Amino acid sequence: MKPKVRTLTLNKExxxxxxxxxxxxxxxxxxxxxxxRHEGIRYGLTASKKLGNAVERNRAxxxxxxxxxxxxxxxxxxxxxxxxxxxxxxxxxxxxVAKAMEKALFSPxxxxxxxxxxx
Numbered sequence: 321m322k323p324k325v326r327t328l329t330l331n332k333e334x335x336x337x338x339x340x341x342x343x344x345x346x347x348x349x350x351x352x353x354x355x356x357r358h359e360g361i362r363y364g365l366t367a368s369k370k371l372g373n374a375v376e377r378n379r380a381x382x383x384x385x386x387x388x389x390x391x392x393x394x395x396x397x398x399x400x401x402x403x404x405x406x407x408x409x410x411x412x413x414x415x416x417v418a419k420a421m422e423k424a425l426f427s428p429x430x431x432x433x434x435x436x437x438x439x
Contacts (some may be wrong), residue, residue, distance in 0.1 A: 326360060350404040363400070365384050418425075
């Protein structure tokens, strides 16, 4: 049975992932992963205005969403994932994004582990 996948909607849920989550880096996105207290997997997608106009931002989010929903997760996993699109995603195709996401989420080193922010 596939675990429930829902979206993050509240600003405080995104902030919790930014400050407490482990950060993974890919050429196409940043990913913040944090355990949650809810049942199932939740995800959030962001694309800033630096990325481009609305059409480009929506395409980036669509690529990230499709790649994430095709991933296979374990049944008992309770995690929040927040993906922040990077500029290179605009020239990427779906298989490239899916491969980078699989590597970032499931490989032991997570493609490249980015240093945590300190205040």
